Amino acid sequence: MxxxxxxxxxxxxxxxxxxxxxxxxxxxxxxxxxxxxxxxxxxxxxxxxxxRDRVRIVVYLKREPPGGDVAALLERVRVMPGVAGVVFIGKADALRALKQVLGKDAGVVDQLPVNPLPASLEVTPSAAAVTPEGARELLARLAVLPEADDVAGSADWxxxxxxxxxxxxxxxxxxxxxxxxxxxxxxxxxxxxxxxxxxxxxxxxxxxxxxxxxxxxxxxxxxxxxxxxxxxxxxxxxxxxxxxxxxxxxxxxxxxxxxxxxxxxxxxxxxxxxxxxxxxxxxxxxxxxxxxxx
Amino acid sequence: MIELHRVSKVYSVGPVKVPALREVSFRIGKGEFVVLTGASGAGKTTLLRLLYRDDLPSEGDVEVLGYGLVQMRRSQVAAFRRSIGVVFQDAKLLPVRTVYENVAFVLRVLGTPRRDITARAFDALRAVGLSARAQAYPAQLSQGEAQRAALARAIVRRPPLLLADEPTGNLDEAMAGEIVDVLKDIGAGGTTIVLATHQARLAVALRRRTLTLEGGRIVKDEG
Known part of the structure; x- marks a missing residue:
């Protein structure tokens, strides 16, 4: 049929x-x-x-905390709402990273009398925080950390x-x-x-x-x-x-x-x-x- | 088999009421061959249309094959019509299909198993003497052959009731005789037949029960 x-x-x-x-x-x-x-x-x-996965917020610190305080600082940041992960980058790590970026011109860095780069925290926002609103709230929370000098990053783009x-x-x-x-x-x-x-x-x-x-x-x-x-x-x-x-x-x-x-x-x-x-x-x-x- | 009780049909043409049937009552028993005769416009086609429920009466009751057609729901009409064969003055063959395909078409739309279709279609074509023309298209047929093909299509389901509306209307006497002979053969097999014709001579020659319609009334029931 x-x-x-x-x-x-x-x-x-x-x-x-x-x-x-x-x-x-x-x-x-x-x-x-x-x-x-x-x-x-x-x-x-x-x-x-x-x-969105690559969005990072960087908290530049006033001074590099002593070794013992880093773990406590990381823990305080990790439990904040909107934080998926956080990594501490010391002054020496930052300088190494800069040398890698500069490549064959890395020798310029060796001419510096002191390491001018600040220590920082690289914060990975959670999925909910990768919105303009969520990112702004997270920035505000991070900015009030006593160790923070400056906070950079946004999800606007x-x-x-x-x-x-x-x-x-x-x-x-x-x-x-x-x-x-x-x-x-x-x-x-x-x-x-x-x-x-x-x-x-x-x-x-x-x-x-x-x-x-x-x-x-x-x-x-x-x-x-x-x-x-x-x-x-x-x-x-x-x-x-x-x-x-x-x-x-x-x-x-x-x-x-x-x-x-x-x-x-x-x-x-x-x-x-x-x-x-x-x-x-x-x-x-x-x-x-x-x-x-x- | 068929019973009409005080059936009237009035068509409305704008404000004008045109009566087509007036208080028609009759009974037709199983296996009867009945001729319905009368002049053009006497109400023969209207009466046949009521019998296969193409239309409803304005008044009265129509019972066919045990079905009360006035009370019948639309959804029941298809099942009812599977028990009826109908042929018309214009054979209504499908022009793009061969004679065989026209006959088989009916079986196919009703879901007959494929293996049975060919045998049953050729049985019907043999019954009307048209098996040799099975592969011809309607345009290649004479009017008599076309009418026989229509008859084969109507009887291929072996319905207990066959309604024929002026099947000889377009045919000369010889061809009309052929159709009548086929109808007689079908009737001899036990099928109830109602043949509507305006040809009074044909009705007389058939020597069957004849209902004569005049102005929408049955004026004679003889034979």
Whole structure:
């Protein structure tokens, strides 16, 4: 029975001809746009997550505490709300780090009469504190430490980046929604034409006592087939685009965003895209069906 | 099998009421071959439409195959129609399907197992003498052949009741004779048949029970 219903749906698609092709093309465009924005947004999301992990707040100390006091200071900071971890960097450690940064010019440091670098605490904020608000509160808490001379660091720039990522996602959803609505209307138009071409079959089916599902299902199936075909084409286009563009962009994004590679959809994402296409087509078919019912 | 009790049907055309049937009552028993005759507009098609529940009467009761059609819910109509075969003056064959596919289509939409479809479709085509034309398309058939194909489609489910609305209306006398012979054969197998025709000579030649309609009333029930 299912084979018959699918066969009827395919026959209907052939009948719809160019209108069905336009519907498939529109679904392809809408899902390719939606999928494209989704990919860009998810890669930016990875970058934001990575950067959030790298956010550090540095507490410069007035003077290097004696060895015995360091552990107590670290413990006081560790128990503060919004602190995930803390590391003590002594004056000598800071100087070593500076030499490493300077590389072949590290000899300049040896000319200094005294080590000018202060001892410091490198604080890793917890996930909740990597927001502008959370970071400000943590900065205020750290600033009142009696040992603190100055506190540096902020999560504002990560939040700004995150804001742009959300904006991009919203634009993607908006563009996808408009194109999806257009695709549904095109599938509805194609299905209405199909229903007209199919009126004799429908009449005979009703006359011989076919169930409503048997009458409706081919129409719904052809809509779903258009949607699935559009989704497969969109996915194909995204795969090709990703495989061509990603290797060329990766050096740049590695340098700017710190991402070693541009990710593609997960298997769940692929299924979701195919499912969205099938749903769009099915909805178009169903709307046409509902509009034609007496 | 069929029982109508004081059935009336009035169509509303704007403010104008047009009566199509007036207080029609009759009974048709199992296995009967009944001819429904009358001039065009006498109410034959309206009456047949009430019998396969394509329409409802304005008044009165219609019972077919034990189903009370007036009280029947929409969801029950499909199950009821599976027990009825219907043929029309225009054969209503699907033009893009062969004769065999037209007949098999009915079985397929009703979920008949695939292995049974071919045998049953060819049984029906043989019964109407059309098995040799199974692969022809409707456009390649004569009007008589098209009507026989429609008959094969109507009887392929072996329904206990066959309703035929002017099946010979478009045919010449020889072709009409062929259709009538097929209908007689089907009737001989125990199927109840109601044949609507405006051709008085055909009704006489059939020598079966004849209900004559005039102005929406049964004016004669003879034979």
């Amino acid at each position: 299912l084979g018959f219903l699918v066969g009827e749906a395919l026959r209907d698609l052939r009948r719809a001809g160019r209108v069905a092709v336009s519907a498939v093309v529109l679904i392809t465009l809408s899902l390719a746009a939606l999928g494209g924005f989704w990919l860009v947004s998810s890669n930016l999301g990875h970058a934001v997550a990575k950067w 990560v939040e700004r980046f995150s804001h742009w990522q959300r904006l991009l996602t919203t634009i993607g959803l908006g563009v996808g929604f408009v194109l999806a609505a257009a695709s549904i209307l095109t599938v509805t138009t194609a299905t209405t034409l199909i229903l007209h071409a199919r009126r004799h079959e429908t009449e005979i089916m009703r006359l011989v006592g076919a169930s409503e599902w048997t009458i409706r299902l081919p129409v719904l199936l052809q809509g779903m087939m258009q949607g699935l075909a559009g989704a497969i084409l969109a996915l194909g286009a995204l795969v090709v685009t990703h495989s061509v563009v990603a290797p060329r962009l990766e050096p740049l994004v590695s340098l700017t965003l710190g991402l070693s590679q541009l990710v593609f959809f997960t298997p769940v994402g692929v299924v979701a895209l195919l499912g969205a296409g099938t749903l769009l087509g099915g909805l178009g078919g169903w709307l046409a069906r509902a509009a034609r019912e007496p």
